[in-house]
Amino acid sequence: MSKFRAIVSALTLSTVALGGTATIATVALGGTATIAAAKDPEVIIKITRVRALDQPDAFSKGDFYAKATINGETIATKPVKQETSITPDWVISKKVKPGTVNVKLAVFDKDVSVDDPIDINRIDNKRDIDFTVNTKTCKIEGFSSTYKCGAKITRAGKEKKGAEITFIVMVKK
Ligand SMILES: [Ca+2]
Ligand SMILES: [Ca+2]
Known part of the structure; x- marks a missing residue:
């Protein structure tokens, strides 16, 4: 039992x-x-400097902000009251699937009605910039030369309401 x-x-x-x-x-x-x-890797865009090349706003000092579209999602920063040159250290980031990521970067001047797109692309009739980031190789392509993550990239427009932008792209794995 x-x-x-x-x-x-x-x-x-x-x-x-x-x-x-x-x-x-x-x-x-x-x-x-x-x-x-x-x-999943995170694409990070850090905008370290924006320098106005002319007067962006006829009535007041400019108030720039940046907008990045990373793989279809648009993220905007807060505007910063504009002196001739600002060092905003804006950070825009997004988690993505590993591989090649499409980025569109634009600068705007905030306005009462419609915000003005600021020219940061030396190509005529194109004010924003497009590039790709490969999260595996950390190569940034779409410019006349290829950049690596962490390299300072400077671009400037030459049309009215233009600015020079300096930014860094990073990939956090
Ligand atoms: Ca304004
Ligand atoms: Ca242009």
Whole structure:
């Protein structure tokens, strides 16, 4: 009789153990999925300097802000009251899937009605700049020369309401 009881309790224990294992396995799988998403690279654009090349606003000092579109999502910074040159250290970042990422970078002067696009591209009739960031090689392409992550990139427009912009692209893995 006591032997039988021992077997029963052993069976009960093994069932509990199996149940426990199953639960742990599920938790572990869920955890792995979350960690994979958290490991997606982050594209970071840091705008260190914007220098007005003419008067962006006829009635007041300019108030520039930047707007970046990273893989289709547009993010804007807060405007900064404009002296001739500002060092705003604006940071725009977005988590992306690994690979080549499309970026559009634009500067605007905030206005009462419609914000003025500021020319930061030396090409005529094109005021914003487009480039790609490869999250694996950290190469930045779309300019006359290829840049690496962390390199200072300076671009300037030559049309009315123009500015020179200096920025750095980084990829956080
Ligand atoms: Ca303004
Ligand atoms: Ca232009």
